[in-house]
Amino acid sequence: MWAPPSRLRASGVIGMNRRNIRYIGRYNDRRHYPLVDDKLKTKLLAQQHGITTPALIGTVTSQFEVKQVAALVAAQAGFVIKPAKGSGGKGILVIEHQDGDGYVKPSGHRLRREDLERHVSNILSGLYSLGGSPDVAVIESLIAFDETLARYTYEGVPDIRVIVFRGYPVMAMMRLSTAASDGKANLHQGAVGVGLDMASGHALRGVQHDRPRHDHPDTGHPLAGLRVSHWDTLLHLAASCYEMTALGYLGTDMVLDRDHGPMLLELNARPGLAIQMANGEGLRRRLDTVERQATGMSVAQRVAFARRHFARHGELQDAGGRLAREEADA
Amino acid sequence: MSRIPFYGLVGLLLLAGIALTLYRHLAFDVPWSPGEQRQVWEVEAQVNFIADGGPARVELALPVTQQGYRVLTENTASSGYGLSFLQEQGVRHAQWAIRKAAGAQRLYYSVQVLVDPRARATPAPPPVIESPVAWEPPYDTAAREIIDQAWRHSADPFTFAHRLVERFTDAQSENARLLLTQYDRATLLVRLLNQAGVAARQVSGLSLEDGRRRQHLTPWLAVFDGRERILVDPVTGRRGRPDNLLLWGAGSPAVLEVQGGSRSQVSFSMIRHNEPASVAVRNQRAEDTLLNFSIHSLPLEEQSLFKTILLIPIGALVVVILRVLVGIKTSGTFMPVLIALAFIQTSLLTGVVGFLLVVAVGLVIRSYLSYLNLLLVARVSAVIITVIAIISLFSVLAYRLGLNAGLTITFFPMIILSWTIERMSILWEEEGPREVLIQGGGSLLTAVLAFLAMNNPWVRHLTFNFIGLQLILMALILTLGNYTGYRLLELRRFKPLAED
Numbered sequence: 001m002w003a004p005p006s007r008l009r010a011s012g013v014i015g016m017n018r019r020n021i022r023y024i025g026r027y028n029d030r031r032h033y034p035l036v037d038d039k040l041k042t043k044l045l046a047q048q049h050g051i052t053t054p055a056l057i058g059t060v061t062s063q064f065e066v067k068q069v070a071a072l073v074a075a076q077a078g079f080v081i082k083p084a085k086g087s088g089g090k091g092i093l094v095i096e097h098q099d100g101d102g103y104v105k106p107s108g109h110r111l112r113r114e115d116l117e118r119h120v121s122n123i124l125s126g127l128y129s130l131g132g133s134p135d136v137a138v139i140e141s142l143i144a145f146d147e148t149l150a151r152y153t154y155e156g157v158p159d160i161r162v163i164v165f166r167g168y169p170v171m172a173m174m175r176l177s178t179a180a181s182d183g184k185a186n187l188h189q190g191a192v193g194v195g196l197d198m199a200s201g202h203a204l205r206g207v208q209h210d211r212p213r214h215d216h217p218d219t220g221h222p223l224a225g226l227r228v229s230h231w232d233t234l235l236h237l238a239a240s241c242y243e244m245t246a247l248g249y250l251g252t253d254m255v256l257d258r259d260h261g262p263m264l265l266e267l268n269a270r271p272g273l274a275i276q277m278a279n280g281e282g283l284r285r286r287l288d289t290v291e292r293q294a295t296g297m298s299v300a301q302r303v304a305f306a307r308r309h310f311a312r313h314g315e316l317q318d319a320g321g322r323l324a325r326e327e328a329d330a
Numbered sequence: 331m332s333r334i335p336f337y338g339l340v341g342l343l344l345l346a347g348i349a350l351t352l353y354r355h356l357a358f359d360v361p362w363s364p365g366e367q368r369q370v371w372e373v374e375a376q377v378n379f380i381a382d383g384g385p386a387r388v389e390l391a392l393p394v395t396q397q398g399y400r401v402l403t404e405n406t407a408s409s410g411y412g413l414s415f416l417q418e419q420g421v422r423h424a425q426w427a428i429r430k431a432a433g434a435q436r437l438y439y440s441v442q443v444l445v446d447p448r449a450r451a452t453p454a455p456p457p458v459i460e461s462p463v464a465w466e467p468p469y470d471t472a473a474r475e476i477i478d479q480a481w482r483h484s485a486d487p488f489t490f491a492h493r494l495v496e497r498f499t500d501a502q503s504e505n506a507r508l509l510l511t512q513y514d515r516a517t518l519l520v521r522l523l524n525q526a527g528v529a530a531r532q533v534s535g536l537s538l539e540d541g542r543r544r545q546h547l548t549p550w551l552a553v554f555d556g557r558e559r560i561l562v563d564p565v566t567g568r569r570g571r572p573d574n575l576l577l578w579g580a581g582s583p584a585v586l587e588v589q590g591g592s593r594s595q596v597s598f599s600m601i602r603h604n605e606p607a608s609v610a611v612r613n614q615r616a617e618d619t620l621l622n623f624s625i626h627s628l629p630l631e632e633q634s635l636f637k638t639i640l641l642i643p644i645g646a647l648v649v650v651i652l653r654v655l656v657g658i659k660t661s662g663t664f665m666p667v668l669i670a671l672a673f674i675q676t677s678l679l680t681g682v683v684g685f686l687l688v689v690a691v692g693l694v695i696r697s698y699l700s701y702l703n704l705l706l707v708a709r710v711s712a713v714i715i716t717v718i719a720i721i722s723l724f725s726v727l728a729y730r731l732g733l734n735a736g737l738t739i740t741f742f743p744m745i746i747l748s749w750t751i752e753r754m755s756i757l758w759e760e761e762g763p764r765e766v767l768i769q770g771g772g773s774l775l776t777a778v779l780a781f782l783a784m785n786n787p788w789v790r791h792l793t794f795n796f797i798g799l800q801l802i803l804m805a806l807i808l809t810l811g812n813y814t815g816y817r818l819l820e821l822r823r824f825k826p827l828a829e830d
Contacts, residue, residue: 002821003828013824015816017654022814063705090760118703125706127756189761210823276827 012282014273019249023287027166027248028269035245036267040084040138049244051237052263053140054080054255060137063124066117069139073098078142081119083128083135089186091128093119094156096142106155107182144258152176152194152226154218157255159185160196160228160262162235163271163283164250167242167297169235169306170286172196173278174228178208179218192216193278194223199311201231207277234262235303241267243299279312286310336812343805350798359400359448364791367604369445370402371538373576376438377586379594381431386590390439391534391579392422396451399576400444407438421579435591443576456529456554463525469512472505477526487528487555488562488569494522495551495567516549516564529554533561534585536598538574543599547578547585638671640793643803645670645780650810652776657817660773661753668743669773670780675741678781684724684739685747685774691720692751693758700755714748 008015014023035041046053057079058072073079077098083091095103095111103111120137122128129135145157152158156177163171173193180190187193192213195204203226206213215222228234238252241264251271257263276282289309297305354360361368377388392415395401406413411426426437465473480493498506498515509518516532523530534547551562561571579585588594645667652658660666673681695716699709721739728736750773758766783789793799816824 001825003825005816005821007828008816008821008824011827013816013827015814015820015824016657017817018814021812114703121703121705127706207826210826212826276824280827282827 008282012284013276014283014287016273019273023165023249024270028250029246032246033269036247036250036269037087038084039082039086039266040136042264042267043138045244046264049240051240051244052260054143054257054263054265055141057139057141059084059139060120060124063121066121066124069116069120069137070113072139076141080140080142081116081123082138082140083123084138085129085133085135086123087128089184091119091123092184094142143255143263146229146256146258148229149256151219151221152216152223154178154216156181156185156191159265160234160254160256161271161275162238162252162254163275164238164242164252165287165290166248166293166295167239167299168290168293168302169198169238170290170310171275171279171281171283172198172201172238173275174203174226176216178216180208187272187274187278192223193274194226195275195279195281196228197312198235199307201228201234203227204312205278205280207274207280210274210277229256230261232303232307235306236299237262237264239299239302239306281312333812336808340805340808343801343808347798347801347803347805350801351796352798354796354798359446360795362792364787369602370605371399371443371445371576371600371602372440373443373536373538373598373600374438374440375596375598376436377588377594377596379435379588379591381433381435381591383430383432384590385429386427386431386435386588388426388437388589388591388594389416389587390424390426390437390596391585392424392439393441393443393576393578394422394451395449396577397571398445398447398449398573400446400449402442402444404439404441406440411437423579431590456556456559457531459524459527459529463521465521465525469509472508473522473525476503476505476509477522481526487523487553488560490526490528491519491523491530491551491553491562492567492569494519495562495564499565499567516551519551519564523551523553534578535561535575536578536600537572538576538600538602540600540602543597545598545600547596547598550575550577637790637794638674640797640800641674641784641790642667642671643800643807644784644789644793647803647807648780648783649776650807652779654810654813655817657819658772658776659769660776661750661757661769662746662773665746665750666773666776667780668746669777670784672742673777673781674785676738677735678778678785680735680738681781682774682778684736684742685777687724688717688720688739688742688747689751689754689770692717692747693755695720696751696755697758700759710748710752713751714744717744717748717751 035045040059043053043056057076060066060069060072069081073095078094078096080095081093086092093116094106095116096106097104101110102113103116105111123135123137126134143157145153149158152174153176158174158176160172160174162169173195175185175187176192176194177185178190178192182189185191187207190209192206192208194206196202197204203223206215206223208217213223234254234256237254241250241252242248245267247267247269249269249271251268253265253268254262255265273283286309293305355362373393375390377390379386379388388411392404393399393401406424406426408426410431411428414425414427416423416425424439476494476497480490480497484490484493497503498510498519502510512518513521520530520532530551530553533550533552535550536545536547539545549564551564552559553562560569561575562569586594586596646664649660649664649667653660653663669681669685672685676684692713696713699712699716702709704712721742721744724739725737728734728739754766754770757769
């Protein structure tokens with residue numbers, strides 16, 4: 001039931017307290033937080049730095065404009081409405097397509113125009129923002145995610161979380177939404193986390209509710225075949241967020257778009273620790289390795305370093321092969 | 331980034347806190363535990379006299395803090411008299427005065443005295459000897475002979491006083507009998523001592539015996555040798571002060587002075603009772619020193635306010651421990667502390683039941699409000715009014731059903747409860763009932779633990795009486811804020827990682 005702390009320390013697992021004091025407290029300057037806490041600011045900043053993000057359809061900044069939401073999205077097939085200052089995926093509304101009767105969520109649930117307006121109104125009054133401060137609703141175009149990933153997800157868009165430490169991508173995972181997570185890619189709601197090999201983007205291992213998982217619970221597709229395409233581009237994208245935000249300990253959330261390749265969805269200055277569970281490995285060793293590196297490396301150098309030093313062999317692909325190897329070692 | 335200044339600060343806070351706490355304990359005799367009993371004597375002096383019909387003035391010497399006894403509170407009862415307290419040459423007096431009084435008069439003065447082995451008197455200077463002491467013949471020869479005899483058989487002022495008293499006890503000499511016809515015993519002894527060049531004065535004492543009434547003061551001799559002073563019993567000649575002797579108006583020539591009346595007398599009654607030490611501490615008169623930085627120097631009303639305020643850091647410490655060391659999730663960081671404060675007023679069981687009732691009913695009504703499509707501020711305001719309505723309804727219901735405990739539900743912080751309901755409701759919509767149970771249960775658990783800590787009589791006693799504890803708590807919380815280890819619940823969460 002309980003793991004002895006010494007064992008956890010030996011596996012390099014980082015706890016909440018250590019993350020807060022040793023990494024976030026030390027490497028993340030609080031005055032840079034607004035850049036990542038406000039998704040609209042992140043988006044505009046990313047555009048300046050040439051980082052691709054989902055296309056911005058429009059923003060709603062006052063209750064007065066709420067009635068114009070329908071007109072704003074009229075030309076779009078699918079779109080996403082999110083609060084600029086929301087956290088933990090709260091208040092994100094995904095509309096897959098719309099017709100004369102209303103708006104259809106990926107679950108097939110149908111919303112009327114009033115529902116849409118109420119949602120936007122809630123966002124503006126600060127229901128989803130930290131501390132309830134007034135917020136802005138951001139409307140983005142829907143991501144047309146890669147067909148190859150459709151087998152690994154239920155209703156939602158699978159996204160890729162890369163932890164970037166002092167500009168080095170250190171650990172990555174893919175989050176697959178499930179029926180249990182209500183189409184959301186939040187691990188604590190029941191989404192499946194898949195650890196990714198930093199060298200290749202291959203799946204390493206999967207977890208759901210912090211316990212190992214070998215296939216997707218809804219589609220039944222084995223996770224072993226999962227491989228993220230455009231891996232190098234994706235890592236470059238993640239690593240360049242360091243220059244963009246000046247935050248030393250950063251969680252970057254990305255998606256793979258069928259037409260535009262890897263795109264930055266949002267950034268997180270306080271990324272969670274579930275990525276350790278998905279990778280079956282503590283963050284400590286990798287973070288220590290990066291702390292020993294000199295500063296002033298280019299994005300390409302840092303990505304190359306990460307791909308070389310943080311490469312790992314998956315447990316999913318060849319459990320049999322590994323067994324054979326271990327037997328040979330013995 | 332050096333941590334030395336941080337640890338320096340923590341160390342400084344700890345040291346200052348411990349020093350302040352020890353100072354309170356040692357200097358003011360504040361006990362560590364609230365259950366410790368202290369003996370308190372309640373002594374009542376009754377002054378009787380027959381007034382002449384004109385203006386009357388009564389002066390009564392009062393006891394002061396002295397070796398073994400600490401004066402706590404004093405009260406007087408005297409209908410129609412004006413009262414003032416005077417302090418003259420180290421002696422306190424109560425002075426009653428009236429324009430017109432006739433017939434039998436009765437005045438009361440009562441004082442609470444704490445038995446405190448560490449109490450010390452403010453040292454009084456030895457009296458100045460009036461020399462030469464005037465005697466009329468034939469008493470001068472008698473006095474000289476008695477002094478000569480006692481002097482020869484003694485070594486210092488104290489043994490001399492002892493020998494002197496002996497002359498007047500058993501086998502009285504002719505000289506002694508002669509002198510006693512002219513003077514009363516105590517006055518005579520003081521005169522003889524002074525004649526021999528020994529500083530001495532007559533003092534009055536009260537023997538404390540539980541339940542005694544109509545007691546009178548007994549005279550004692552205070553004999554000085556330089557700075558040292560001892561008491562000598564003028565009847566037996568025994569040296570030293572009995573433990574149960576309370577000096578009354580030490581140093582004043584007369585205990586009671588009445589002008590405008592006759593047949594005045596003062597009699598005493600006394601009872602002993604044991605009081606919890608905390609009560610005895612509270613009754614101590616605030617001494618006006620700068621170092622006596624104590625909440626007890628405030629008026630009683632503010633004191634009781636502080637009693638609660640000083641408990642909040644304990645609640646905060648519980649929250650810090652549960653979040654940093656255990657990893658419990660709560661809805662609103664310090665909301666549980668406020669709920670725990672409400673529990674103190676309502677008692678635990680009523681509090682928990684009331685909290686669950688209000689939140690449950692609030693959640694049901696809130697779920698309807700979410701259909702109304704309201705702006706956030708308006709919705710939370712509506713929830714506040716709903717909570718007030720629920721609390722009023724429950725109070726009336728409880729009263730009708732004869733459950734008086736239910737009335738205390740009004741002590742809940744309504745705004746905080748409303749926000750709790752709002753947050754839980756959103757949590758329910760977004761994350762489902764499971765997360766509501768986790769966070770709601772975590773909040774309630776934290777509130778109950780904080781309540782148990784804050785309601786502990788020991789904790790209440792310590793936080794209220796030792797202000798230095800606040801600094802120690804501060805140091806503790808700062809140290810916990812620096813903890814980078816695992817939380818207890820993380821040991822379970824990350825267990826799969828330890829198995830590889």
